[in-house]
Amino acid sequence: MVVDLPFLMAAVIAVAVLLYVSLDGFDLGIGILFPFARSNADRDTMMGAIAPYWDGNETWLVMGGGGLLAAFPVAYAILMPAFYLPVMLMLLSLILRGVAFEFRLHGRVKGKRLWTAAFFTGSLLATVSQGLILGGFIQGVTVKGESFGGGPLDWATPYSLLTAAGLVAGYVLLGAGWLMIKTTDDLHGDARRWAKIAAAAVAGLLAVVSLATLVVHPEVAARWGYLGRHIALAKLAPLLPIPLLGAVGLGLVFWGLGRGSHSLPFAGGLVVFLSGYLGLAASFFPFIVPYHIDFRAAANEHGALALVFGGVVALLPFILGYTAFVFWLFRGKVVDDGHPY
Amino acid sequence: MHLDAIILSRLQFAFTIAFHIIFPSFTIGLASFLAVLEGAWLITKREAFKTLYLFWLKIFAISFGMGVVTGVVMSYEFGTNWSVFSRAAAPVIGPMLAFEVLTAFFLESSFLGVMLLGWKRVGPSLHFTATCLVAIGTLTSAFWIISANSWMQAPAGYAIRAGRFVTVDWLAAIFSPSFPARLAHMVLAAYLVTALVVGAASAFTLLKTPRQAESKVALRMAIGMFAIVAPLQLIVGDYSGHQVGANQPSKLAAIEAFWDTRSGQSFHIVAWPDRGIAGNRWDVSIPRLGSLITKGDANATVQGLKSFAPSDRPPVAIVFWAFRIMVGLGLAMIALGLWGAWLWRRGGPERSRLFLRATVAMGPAGFIAVIAGWTVAEVGRQPWVIWHLMRTASAASPVLPHEVGVSLTAFLIVYATIFTGGALYILRLMAEGPVKIANASPPGDRAPGSALGASPPEP
Numbered sequence: 001m002v003v004d005l006p007f008l009m010a011a012v013i014a015v016a017v018l019l020y021v022s023l024d025g026f027d028l029g030i031g032i033l034f035p036f037a038r039s040n041a042d043r044d045t046m047m048g049a050i051a052p053y054w055d056g057n058e059t060w061l062v063m064g065g066g067g068l069l070a071a072f073p074v075a076y077a078i079l080m081p082a083f084y085l086p087v088m089l090m091l092l093s094l095i096l097r098g099v100a101f102e103f104r105l106h107g108r109v110k111g112k113r114l115w116t117a118a119f120f121t122g123s124l125l126a127t128v129s130q131g132l133i134l135g136g137f138i139q140g141v142t143v144k145g146e147s148f149g150g151g152p153l154d155w156a157t158p159y160s161l162l163t164a165a166g167l168v169a170g171y172v173l174l175g176a177g178w179l180m181i182k183t184t185d186d187l188h189g190d191a192r193r194w195a196k197i198a199a200a201a202v203a204g205l206l207a208v209v210s211l212a213t214l215v216v217h218p219e220v221a222a223r224w225g226y227l228g229r230h231i232a233l234a235k236l237a238p239l240l241p242i243p244l245l246g247a248v249g250l251g252l253v254f255w256g257l258g259r260g261s262h263s264l265p266f267a268g269g270l271v272v273f274l275s276g277y278l279g280l281a282a283s284f285f286p287f288i289v290p291y292h293i294d295f296r297a298a299a300n301e302h303g304a305l306a307l308v309f310g311g312v313v314a315l316l317p318f319i320l321g322y323t324a325f326v327f328w329l330f331r332g333k334v335v336d337d338g339h340p341y
Numbered sequence: 342m343h344l345d346a347i348i349l350s351r352l353q354f355a356f357t358i359a360f361h362i363i364f365p366s367f368t369i370g371l372a373s374f375l376a377v378l379e380g381a382w383l384i385t386k387r388e389a390f391k392t393l394y395l396f397w398l399k400i401f402a403i404s405f406g407m408g409v410v411t412g413v414v415m416s417y418e419f420g421t422n423w424s425v426f427s428r429a430a431a432p433v434i435g436p437m438l439a440f441e442v443l444t445a446f447f448l449e450s451s452f453l454g455v456m457l458l459g460w461k462r463v464g465p466s467l468h469f470t471a472t473c474l475v476a477i478g479t480l481t482s483a484f485w486i487i488s489a490n491s492w493m494q495a496p497a498g499y500a501i502r503a504g505r506f507v508t509v510d511w512l513a514a515i516f517s518p519s520f521p522a523r524l525a526h527m528v529l530a531a532y533l534v535t536a537l538v539v540g541a542a543s544a545f546t547l548l549k550t551p552r553q554a555e556s557k558v559a560l561r562m563a564i565g566m567f568a569i570v571a572p573l574q575l576i577v578g579d580y581s582g583h584q585v586g587a588n589q590p591s592k593l594a595a596i597e598a599f600w601d602t603r604s605g606q607s608f609h610i611v612a613w614p615d616r617g618i619a620g621n622r623w624d625v626s627i628p629r630l631g632s633l634i635t636k637g638d639a640n641a642t643v644q645g646l647k648s649f650a651p652s653d654r655p656p657v658a659i660v661f662w663a664f665r666i667m668v669g670l671g672l673a674m675i676a677l678g679l680w681g682a683w684l685w686r687r688g689g690p691e692r693s694r695l696f697l698r699a700t701v702a703m704g705p706a707g708f709i710a711v712i713a714g715w716t717v718a719e720v721g722r723q724p725w726v727i728w729h730l731m732r733t734a735s736a737a738s739p740v741l742p743h744e745v746g747v748s749l750t751a752f753l754i755v756y757a758t759i760f761t762g763g764a765l766y767i768l769r770l771m772a773e774g775p776v777k778i779a780n781a782s783p784p785g786d787r788a789p790g791s792a793l794g795a796s797p798p799e800p
Contacts (some may be wrong), residue, residue, distance in 0.1 A: 052454035053410055059450045063442050065416045070439035073431030080420025080427075081738040087421050088748040091414045092755050098410035099759050102403045106766035115762070147424065153745045224509075301432040301507050308439045315443040326451050329462050 005309055006299040009071040010288070012312050017271065018069055021058035021257045022174070022270055027054045029175020031097055032168060034116065036210020042187045043116060048334045049182035051101060056323055074146055074298035075288040080140040081148040083133045083155055090129035097122030124168070131167035135160025136282070139216060159216050166209045169201035170273060174252070177266030180219040182334050192257060199253045203270060204310050206246060210279070217251045219291055220283040239282050246275035253257055347737045349745035351423040355719070355754060359712050360756050365406030366711045369483055370535025371401050372476035374562075379469050389555045396555075396775035397442040397539070400767050402457050407763050409755075416442075422745065426726050426736035433499055433508050434489050437515065441485035449478035480528065483696050487527055491520035493727050494718070495588035506730075506746075519588055522581040529574045530714065533674060534707030535565030540677075541704025544697040544772040555775045557691055560700070564690055567657075567678030574671060577632075586635050589728060590644045591653060592721035595660040597631055598624070606631035606643045611665070614657040619647055654724040663716035670710040677703055679762065764766065 027050040037043045050057075068076040080087060095192070098121035107115050137156025143149055176198055179191035214221040225235030249271030256264025286294040299305060375397055382390035416438065419427045427434075454465060455471035465473070498513030499506045507513050540563030543556040549557070586593040593599075598614040598621055599606050608631040612624030629639040636643060646654050677699060684690040690696065726733040770778055 003785050006360055028582075031793060044726060052458045055406075055450035055453055056447065058409070058413065059442065059446045062413055062446055066422070066435075066438045066442045069416075069419060069427055069431055070435030072537075073428050073435060076370070076420045077424035077428035077738075080417065081424050081740050084421050084738070084740050084744050085747070086752065087417055091417055092748075092751055094413060095410040095755055095759065099406055099762065101658050102406045103759075106403070106769065111762070111765075137516045146428070152741050195683050200368070300435055303438050303508055303511075304432045307436045311436070311440055311443050319443065322451050323447070329455065329459060 005305040006071075006296050007301065008307055009067075009299070009312075010176070010286075010295040010311070012316075013064065013067045013071060014277075014281070016060055016063045020057070020064055020276070021277070022273055023053070023060060025056035025171045025273065026050070026266070027057055027176040028097075028123045028127050028179040029171035029173065029198075030179060031119050031175075032127060032172050033175055033179070034120040034123070035190075036190070036194065038186060038190065039269035040112070040116075042190075045183060045187055045334050046121075047101065047104065049179060052330045054101060056326060058098070061094075067308075070101060070299055071305060072288055072295060072298040074293060075295075075301050077200070078141065078143055078146070078148045078289050079137070082150060083136055085152060086129040086132040086136070086155060090126050090133070092124040093124075093126035093129065095122070097126065119137060127168050127171050128164045130154070131164025132160045134167060137222075137290065138163065138283075140292070141289045143289060146293075159212055162205070162209055162212055165204035166202070166274045169198055169205050169274075170269070170304055173198035173202050173269045173272070174266065177253070177269045180262050181266055184333050188262075192265075195253065196257055197221060199250060199257070199269075202269075203250050205277065206272070210243070213283070217283075223283055242275055242282060244274050245278070249273075251276055289297070343421075345742035346740055347734055349742055349749055350737050350740075351733065353745060354418060354422060356749070357411065357418065357752055359715065360760070361408065361411040361415060362711060362715055363708055364411065365479065365482070366527075366531045366708065367536045367538065368401060368405045369479040369531035369610060370533070371397060371404065371538075372472070372530070374539065375401060375539040376472045376476045377562075379472050382608055383465055383469055386514055388760050389558050392555050392583050392775050392779040393559055395779040396770070398457070399770055403763055403767055405449075405453060407759060413468040420673070420738070422738050423726070423736050424738040424739070426731065429505060429731060430493075430727060430738075433492055433496075433514050433666055436508075437485050437492075440484055441537045445478045445485065449475050449482070453479070471697050479634055480562075483527055483531070484524060487524045488515050488517070490718075491523050492517045494523075494722055495519045495584075496605060496730060501730075519581070519584045522577065525577045526574070526714075529570055529577055530711050531709070532566060532570050533574060534686045534711060536563045536570065537674070537703055537705075537707040538710075539563045539703075540681075540700045541566065542689075542771040543575035544700035545771060547691045548694065550698050550774070551691060553774065553776065557689075559775070560690060561685065562679035563700075564678065564685060568682040569678075570736075571671065571674040571678045574674065578668075582635065585635075589721070591646065591649045592655060592660070592717075593635060594644055594649075595655045595657045596644045596717060597635060597643075598657060598661045599631065599643055600647050601645040602642065602648045603627040603645070604632065604640050604642040606635070608634060609661075612661065615653065616651075616657055619651075640793050653724060655721050660717055660721045663713040663720065667710045667713040667717065670706045670713070673703065673706060674710075710716055716725045717747050723770075731771065 030046050030050055034043055034046065037046060061252075062304060068079075096118040100122065102114040104112055104115040104119065107113075132155055135157065139155070139157065139159060141148060141150055142154065155252050173195060176191045176195035180195060182187060183191060214224065223235065224239060225232035225237075249268045253265045253266030254268075255261075256268055284290050286296070288295040288298045300308075378390050378397065380396040381387070382394060420436075452471040452474045455468065456475055459471065460468060479554060484607040492514055494516075495518045496506075497517040498508055498515075500508035500509045509785060518617065519691070539559055543563060546553050546556040582593070582596075585596070595614075597606070598609050598612045599621050600614075605628065607624075607626035607628050608628045609624040610622065612626075613622040614620075615622050632641040632643055633639040635641075680696060681690050681700070684693055684696055722728060724732050724734065725737045
């Protein structure tokens with residue numbers, strides 16, 4: 001039996017990144033919503049809704065980065081220098097928001113205010129930098145041989161600003177959806193309103209980003225059957241389920257909001273992210289550095305891939321198991337009074 | 342121009358990794374200490390252990406969070422600043438880092454939530470299990486990162502095919518020659534760091550409140566650690582030094598500021614090594630002791646720096662002095678341990694205010710020794726990033742000096758801010774002492790270290 005290790009590892013990295021976006025997405029989104037909360041007590045509850053999970057969620061980012069290094073070092077060595085500044089902005093922002101979880105508990109008046117601001121700013125800038133990286137990745141990077149050959153600000157275009165705005169809206173949708181699951185009363189009502197606004201923004205931005213992608217990226221446009229003035233239905237038709245899935249996700253969000261469901265808006269948000277992710281896969285597979293290097297050419301030595309994949313097969317079931325256990329353990333609404341047991 | 346980016350990248354990496362190592366070297370030991378405290382509480386049911394657990398858990402939460410966020414930086418900096426190194430070394434280093442994520446990071450981060458916030462949601466034995474899993478996770482993480490770093494110091498188990506490293510023997514690569522001694526040295530160092538901090542905080546409380554029972558218990562636990570681990574560390578460190586002599590003779594020569602290759606090398610207690618004149622401007626030395634310490638034989642021949650091309654010599658003065666800071670502090674730790682043990686036998690270490698003051702003063706010594714020790718290891722490895730296989734100068738990413746300058750400045754500002762915050766909050770907790778802090782949040786009401794305490798009841 002032939003085991004296609006590069007393909008399997010590409011699938012592992014893809015799943016890790018999707019899990020990262022879905023999981024850290026909701027806790028970054030809650031950070032972005034911080035200034036809109038009515039009171040500090042509400043902000044405490046918002047933080048309490050993610051406190052047991054944020055560290056585990058962020059570990060998927062380390063898995064994505066470390067996994068890329070371990071499995072596709074050529075891509076890692078091209079993409080990291082290409083996105084040097086946004087990657088640094090993301091790391092620094094994640095630091096500021098990450099320490100805020102503990103620091104906010106210990107700060108007094110001014111300190112608390114400082115770390116509340118840091119939590120919001122860090123969450124927002126981390127999301128924006130991820131959106132800029134996403135936009136830069138879709139546009140493509142300049143490659144010379146097997147290294148990055150472009151300039152430090154190649155990623156900074158109107159298109160990447162648009163993807164950054166889209167990602168902010170998307171994470172806010174996930175964050176508001178998560179808050180609806182975890183909160184009650186006024187905060188729940190606020191979260192519902194935030195989810196409604198975010199869902200409308202996501203619907204608009206997703207459409208604009210999709211169309212803009214077809215304009216800025218002829219190769220992607222061709223894959224989706226858009227060839228200048230004429231549309232090749234034979235190419236578009238097999239891909240249509242992907243945007244339809246996105247529409248179904250948005251439908252779930254609005255339907256859930258309408259009938260007062262606590263969990264459907266979050267689930268719908270996840271479906272929207274899944275459709276966006278599948279859209280990217282359809283646009284770029286098998287390229288790991290878009291339209292320059294495919295995942296096979298970027299792959300590590302066979303022995304290294306085999307070892308890492310063996311580790312993933314042996315350990316990932318446990319990781320998913322105890323991650324699920326933690327989510328199950330802290331299920332239910334967050335309350336502040338602490339004793340109805 | 343390109344050289345500037347390399348120097349800035351080196352400064353940035355040195356700064357971010359030295360800042361990062363502060364936290365793991367504290368939390369590795371603290372996680373084990375917490376597991377011991379919780380286990381002791383479950384077995385003996387003595388409230389003092391629970392009070393101490395809840396107190397140190399709060400300090401752990403702050404430090405661990407800072408370690409996590411500054412650690413994420415490291416996994417990306419390999420690519421942003423050292424892409425040529427990453428690309429070449431990925432067949433060996435990549436899997437080690439991936440295994441660190443798979444075996445340690447997920448375990449720590451998931452069960453940290455249970456440890457900090459799950460007090461009311463799980464029973465005592467499951468909570469204790471979570472504490473132990475976090476402690477095991479921190480040690481596992483040390484295993485992989487020391488393995489990766491040791492391979493860079495003394496590579497083994499590899500072949501070079503078409504300009505790339507290929508691992509031909511995984512066990513040889515993971516357990517490379519310097520790895521066992523360096524892992525033991527780092528884990529003992531982490532335990533010492535924690536013992537010194539626990540000792541200092543307890544001594545500080547006892548100076549204010551001499552009868553405080555919890556702090557007496559913690560002080561004795563800390564003294565036990567200094568008295569046993571500090572001398573053990575001397576032995577392990579000496580063994581690790583012999584490994585350096587075997588694997589990296591130019592590093593050993595820099596550590597001891599040996600310039601000429603000869604038998605019966607003098608031991609330089611202090612010196613001013615100068616690469617410009619390829620010698621020491623002055624030194625205070627003991628004849629023949631240098632050969633005795635490094636080779637176990639006063640007449641042994643030890644290689645000097647002049648036997649390496651000038652372009653292959655590490656910065657000598659930094660390595661020489663960093664080593665002396667580390668060893669000097671280590672000897673001070675041994676003295677503190679012996680003094681404490683002697684006072685303990687004589688009726689109680691808390692009765693000597695001088696000892697308590699000395700213990701407070703030694704609180705930060707472990708951190709300084711760890712950073713000094715890593716400086717010896719990493720600066721002493723220069724000019725190589727992978728020993729005799731890849732030079733640091735040819736390992737950097739194709740990024741511009743402006744980019745690295747911007748990020749380095751941003752790191753300085755952000756790290757100074759979070760260091761101030763973290764140090765302030767930890768010192769404030771220590772100043773209040775275990776009893777007040779633990780009682781401020783009894784676990785029946787709020788889980789320790791949580792935003793909201795016990796959080797949600799079942800619907």
